[in-house]
Amino acid sequence: MMAASHFKTTLVWIILCLTTVFSVGASGEPTxxxxxxxxxxAAFVKVFLVMHYFMELDEAPPLWRGVFAGWTVIVxxxxxxxxxxx
Amino acid sequence: xxxxxxxxxxxxxxxxxxVWMFVLGDLVIFAIFFVTYLVYxxxxxxxYAAGQASxxxxxxxLNTLALLTSSWLVARAVKTARVGAAFKARPQLVMAIGxxxxxxxxxxxxxxQKARGGVGxxxxxxxxxxxxxxxxxxxHVLIGLxxxxxxxxxxxxxxxxxGRLRLLEGGGVxxxxxxxxWIVLFTLFYLIR
Numbered sequence: 001m002m003a004a005s006h007f008k009t010t011l012v013w014i015i016l017c018l019t020t021v022f023s024v025g026a027s028g029e030p031t032x033x034x035x036x037x038x039x040x041x042a043a044f045v046k047v048f049l050v051m052h053y054f055m056e057l058d059e060a061p062p063l064w065r066g067v068f069a070g071w072t073v074i075v076x077x078x079x080x081x082x083x084x085x086x
Numbered sequence: 087x088x089x090x091x092x093x094x095x096x097x098x099x100x101x102x103x104x105v106w107m108f109v110l111g112d113l114v115i116f117a118i119f120f121v122t123y124l125v126y127x128x129x130x131x132x133x134y135a136a137g138q139a140s141x142x143x144x145x146x147x148l149n150t151l152a153l154l155t156s157s158w159l160v161a162r163a164v165k166t167a168r169v170g171a172a173f174k175a176r177p178q179l180v181m182a183i184g185x186x187x188x189x190x191x192x193x194x195x196x197x198x199q200k201a202r203g204g205v206g207x208x209x210x211x212x213x214x215x216x217x218x219x220x221x222x223x224x225x226h227v228l229i230g231l232x233x234x235x236x237x238x239x240x241x242x243x244x245x246x247x248x249g250r251l252r253l254l255e256g257g258g259v260x261x262x263x264x265x266x267x268w269i270v271l272f273t274l275f276y277l278i279r
Contacts (some may be wrong), residue, residue, distance in 0.1 A: 004165040013158035017151055024147050027277035036278045043273035047266050054161040054262045060099045064106060071110070075117045075270075079124060083278070086128030 012053040016046050037080045044076040100164070101256030109263045112226075116267050119222075123215050123274055130211065135279060137212030140203070142196055146276040149192040150268065156185035157265040160234070164258045170245045175254075179238040182261070186231045189268075193224055216275055223271060226264045233257045 023042045026035060051072065052058040057065050099106060127134045159182035163175040197217075205213045237257045246254065 004169045006162050009161045016154045020150050039277050043269050046269050050262050050266050054157050055259050056100050071113050082124040
């Protein structure tokens, strides 16, 4: 039996938690739309990290990686666009 | 590639493809929820800001950290089981379930606080979205906790056969989707002002 390596997974978890705390801190300030988009962007970076390193899409076939990366980019773009134009 | 240890040479997508199709469908449905929320919010930003201001950001943040930690533990459990140490994966799954239950406890606390405090007429639309979307997510968490409990209970040997390992991977993929949905819901409801 070989030992499982958890270094990458644990590093990602630390980054996810730190990003969460920083996002909450940033959102406490009076916000403008650019800050709102930055906070939203941080959330979608977290989404990307969970997809790639927890769901293991980093090792998945390109089609599946593309589909989920596509969801992330499209949803972030649409939501950012709505924040900008509405 | 570590999947080789389960005897599934060359397969690189964890779990069954059907789980991924389901996850994709759920992500698309929630994406429609996210867009709908922002469109309605733009029509009455003041009312939505008032509703948002009465949310408990501390509980929301702790809940986010709880789900992230739970997701991390499940990712660890899957990797541990894959190298033939499924018994070591079981306590990780149990801890992941614990953090999931902590999330639900936090959510129930928020719901009760809001129910006791009441919702003003101005904030009604914001809280309609809040309760419906987080409520649907709440059900997702409940389903995930049942799945993780069944998976943890089903571990009887250190080495899982390929089918059992795929079930564990699929349960993990579902649980990470629950985490992803919450990351965006938390940002939209609590953080984007």
